[in-house]
Amino acid sequence: MKFKAVMDNAGYMREFLNIIVTLSKLTKECVINIEPDKIHFIANEESGTTAPLVWVDIDAKLYFSEYNIELADSNHSKIMLSTSPANLSRALSSLRSNARHCKLKLINLQFPCLRVEVDVLTQNSNQTRQTAHDVPVTVIPRGEWDYYELPQKPNSKLVLNVPSNRLMRGLIDKIKNLSPTVIFYATSAGEMNLVAETEMATITTRYKNLDIREINPSKGEKNKDQIEASCSVDCKKTSIFFSALQVPTGELSCGIDDDRLIHMEVNIRNGVAIHSILPAVCM
Amino acid sequence: MFTFFFADMKCSLDGGNARVIAKAIQSLAKFGSDLYLEADQDGLQLRTFNVSKSAMGTFRFKRVFFEHFNAEEGSYCKITMKAILAVFKNMKQVERCEIRLLIEQSKLQVQFKCRLETIKNVLISIVDEENVTAAVSMEDTSNVIVGSYKLFNDISNNFNAAEVEMTLEAMGNGLTAKNYIEGARVNDKFMRSQLKLSPTEFESYNIHEESAVTFSLKEFRSFLLFAESIGESITLNFNEAGGPIFIKICKLDLIECTLVMTTVYTDDVSMYEECRESEVKEASTHRSFATSGQKRKHSNPKVIDKDRINKKRLSEETTLSNNSTLFRFNTDNNNDTLQSVDVARNLTQEDLDMEDDEDDLILAAAVAEDNALHTSSLPAVRESEVFVTFASTETNKNDQNSDDDDDADTIPQSPQREHVPKLRSIFTRCFESTYVPKEPSPSSQVFVPNSDTED
Numbered sequence: 001m002k003f004k005a006v007m008d009n010a011g012y013m014r015e016f017l018n019i020i021v022t023l024s025k026l027t028k029e030c031v032i033n034i035e036p037d038k039i040h041f042i043a044n045e046e047s048g049t050t051a052p053l054v055w056v057d058i059d060a061k062l063y064f065s066e067y068n069i070e071l072a073d074s075n076h077s078k079i080m081l082s083t084s085p086a087n088l089s090r091a092l093s094s095l096r097s098n099a100r101h102c103k104l105k106l107i108n109l110q111f112p113c114l115r116v117e118v119d120v121l122t123q124n125s126n127q128t129r130q131t132a133h134d135v136p137v138t139v140i141p142r143g144e145w146d147y148y149e150l151p152q153k154p155n156s157k158l159v160l161n162v163p164s165n166r167l168m169r170g171l172i173d174k175i176k177n178l179s180p181t182v183i184f185y186a187t188s189a190g191e192m193n194l195v196a197e198t199e200m201a202t203i204t205t206r207y208k209n210l211d212i213r214e215i216n217p218s219k220g221e222k223n224k225d226q227i228e229a230s231c232s233v234d235c236k237k238t239s240i241f242f243s244a245l246q247v248p249t250g251e252l253s254c255g256i257d258d259d260r261l262i263h264m265e266v267n268i269r270n271g272v273a274i275h276s277i278l279p280a281v282c283m
Numbered sequence: 284m285f286t287f288f289f290a291d292m293k294c295s296l297d298g299g300n301a302r303v304i305a306k307a308i309q310s311l312a313k314f315g316s317d318l319y320l321e322a323d324q325d326g327l328q329l330r331t332f333n334v335s336k337s338a339m340g341t342f343r344f345k346r347v348f349f350e351h352f353n354a355e356e357g358s359y360c361k362i363t364m365k366a367i368l369a370v371f372k373n374m375k376q377v378e379r380c381e382i383r384l385l386i387e388q389s390k391l392q393v394q395f396k397c398r399l400e401t402i403k404n405v406l407i408s409i410v411d412e413e414n415v416t417a418a419v420s421m422e423d424t425s426n427v428i429v430g431s432y433k434l435f436n437d438i439s440n441n442f443n444a445a446e447v448e449m450t451l452e453a454m455g456n457g458l459t460a461k462n463y464i465e466g467a468r469v470n471d472k473f474m475r476s477q478l479k480l481s482p483t484e485f486e487s488y489n490i491h492e493e494s495a496v497t498f499s500l501k502e503f504r505s506f507l508l509f510a511e512s513i514g515e516s517i518t519l520n521f522n523e524a525g526g527p528i529f530i531k532i533c534k535l536d537l538i539e540c541t542l543v544m545t546t547v548y549t550d551d552v553s554m555y556e557e558c559r560e561s562e563v564k565e566a567s568t569h570r571s572f573a574t575s576g577q578k579r580k581h582s583n584p585k586v587i588d589k590d591r592i593n594k595k596r597l598s599e600e601t602t603l604s605n606n607s608t609l610f611r612f613n614t615d616n617n618n619d620t621l622q623s624v625d626v627a628r629n630l631t632q633e634d635l636d637m638e639d640d641e642d643d644l645i646l647a648a649a650v651a652e653d654n655a656l657h658t659s660s661l662p663a664v665r666e667s668e669v670f671v672t673f674a675s676t677e678t679n680k681n682d683q684n685s686d687d688d689d690d691a692d693t694i695p696q697s698p699q700r701e702h703v704p705k706l707r708s709i710f711t712r713c714f715e716s717t718y719v720p721k722e723p724s725p726s727s728q729v730f731v732p733n734s735d736t737e738d
Contacts, residue, residue, distance in 0.1 A: 060463045134475040
């Protein structure tokens with residue numbers, strides 16, 4: 001199997017680095033799913049840690065000016081790798097300065113590696129410096145793909161566009177010290193409340209006039225004027241997700257499914273999105 | 284209120300220069316534990332070695348660097364780095380500094396005149412009147428590279444802070460800095476990094492003899508730190524791999540710093556064919572994932588079952604509760620495979636029974652005697668005896684040697700470490716070959732009787 005991809009847009013390269021840095025803050029080992037037209041990253045720390053499940057969709061055509069994938073045989077529809085995002089972000093760190101282009105290539109050098117080649121323009125002269133890092137990867141064999149399936153985007157009952165993640169991050173960080181859980185409550189009127197309850201007080205933060213992206217009312221609620229959804233999630237998990245986000249505030253949407261889960265989606269641009277699922281917790 | 288002794292060396296300098304000396308000491312302290320101080324007519328010299336004596340750092344401050352400088356020919360001393368580092372730690376308030384070497388009192392006196400008319404006076408004990416020199420010269424180095432500290436900082440920052448070594452491949456058309464040796468094997472999951480620089484980035488780039496030198500990063504980084512603090516460029520002088528590399532920093536006619544380091548000798552590095560680039564195959568990595576159940580994402584009931592079975596099997600193998608064995612007991616009673624170690628174990632019972640406090644010498648003699656006995660006749664295996672076959676590996680080795688004679692020119696691959704599940708064993712010490720039963724064990728000798736009078 002072969003894989004080669006080239007990036008040469010400075011903006012996209014910085015975005016790509018930001019995504020990898022985000023992942024490195026969430027997990028030690030992430031899965032890379034290379035498909036003929038898309039790349040997915042899945043970060044799922046084993047249960048027991050507080051990091052939430054996060055996955056990233058990247059439209060390959062958008063980020064990469066050259067994108068070649070050669071599969072092992074017809075049984076294989078994609079290449080599945082597992083690697084350390086910390087290593088990968090170190091290898092890509094030179095994208096932050098004046099990078100000209102970046103090449104990713106799957107090679108075998110004693111063990112499988114993802115070679116990251118970055119050409120950097122030096123500051124004082126017009127010379128380019130070539131850096132190459134061989135990030136060790138593990139090829140996930142076909143038989144084990146099932147364990148690393150890409151999570152399904154859930155069909156939430158109510159999906160709203162939420163204010164900038166910086167506001168949310170600060171708020172959740174404060175709530176984290178008060179209560180172990182936070183309740184997300186939203187109505188179809190475009191209101192979303194974040195409720196934290198302690199023995200002494202109940203703290204509610206209200207966001208009004210939010211855009212509704214989607215409504216999937218349950219059967220019993222179809223005739224109601226106002227549809228409500230609420231879910232209580234682990235505060236620490238939520239906080240980890242928000243503080244890990246290294247991407248500039250794009251469009252953040254929050255899907256709430258009654259007492260099941262909260263689905264966060266950060267749209268970095270069309271075709272590039274970070275998803276996270278925060279499972280509901282019982283009070 | 285200071286007593287003035289006759290000083291073998293006396294120098295004074297202003298606060299700014301004192302801070303430079305402080306920086307030099309801080310840089311040397313990163314790898315050396317002793318500081319050798321030497322003063323002569325030309326100036327003051329600070330020198331240190333790393334633990335393995337594979338690197339030597341020298342800072343030479345010329346006479347003009349000081350306001351006053353007075354030294355007899357060849358006054359030198361050795362002091363501990365810890366002591367002098369503590370003295371030169373906080374230099375913000377220092378306005379003037381005086382250093383005196385008092386050989387008679389075997390003390391090094393450092394006096395700081397600080398702000399607000401404060402005077403700090405420190406006496407550091409001289410550990411030894413010792414001086415060291417290294418018999419290396421950089422006269423005949425064929426490769427000379429000069430570059431700004433920024434450039435070398437970029438090179439150093441390209442690698443992890445934990446990286447131990449760096450390889451510089453100096454070619455006519457550019458320099459490549461790597462954290463690995465080309466063709467050599469690296470640890471599993473090691474990230475190889477390299478940085479290619481063109482000759483034009485350097486202030487001067489003269490390579491007469493293309494070579495690749497590998498040296499320690501720690502000492503190099505400590506010198507880099509000093510170069511950055513005085514804002515000077517760095518000169519590298521080196522020949523081929525295995526020879527010394529000289530790293531030099533100069534500031535006008537005032538300071539001259541040299542770091543001499545050994546480089547890795549290429550013949551000591553084994554090269555591997557598998558370290559050539561090739562296409563990725565799925566099968567090559569099968570094992571690591573097949574064995575690691577913990578990385579699984581979705582807990583599939585079937586998988587759990589399989590896992591459980593695996594785990595069960597593992598526990599069966601590692602416990603002594605059933606018939607399976609933890610050690611391979613030598614039930615064949617084969618004379619050839621028995622070693623003195625086993626005999627020593629046999630002795631334990633008898634010896635402990637006797638309870639006599641004879642010396643180890645007698646025991647050793649007994650071991651030897653018994654050993655000789657054993658080769659001819661062996662006592663029947665008692666139930667309590669455990670024969671651990673240490674010898675089997677040795678016989679294997681002998682077999683291999685005879686085989687190897689045929690294809691002597693092809694170097695066999697070093698044996699791969701088998702993946703053995705880690706198991707906790709009890710009383711491991713007793714099964715080690717170095718175990719002598721008479722060795723002091725917690726129960727053998729009573730230094731203080733039990734305070735508890737239960738038994």
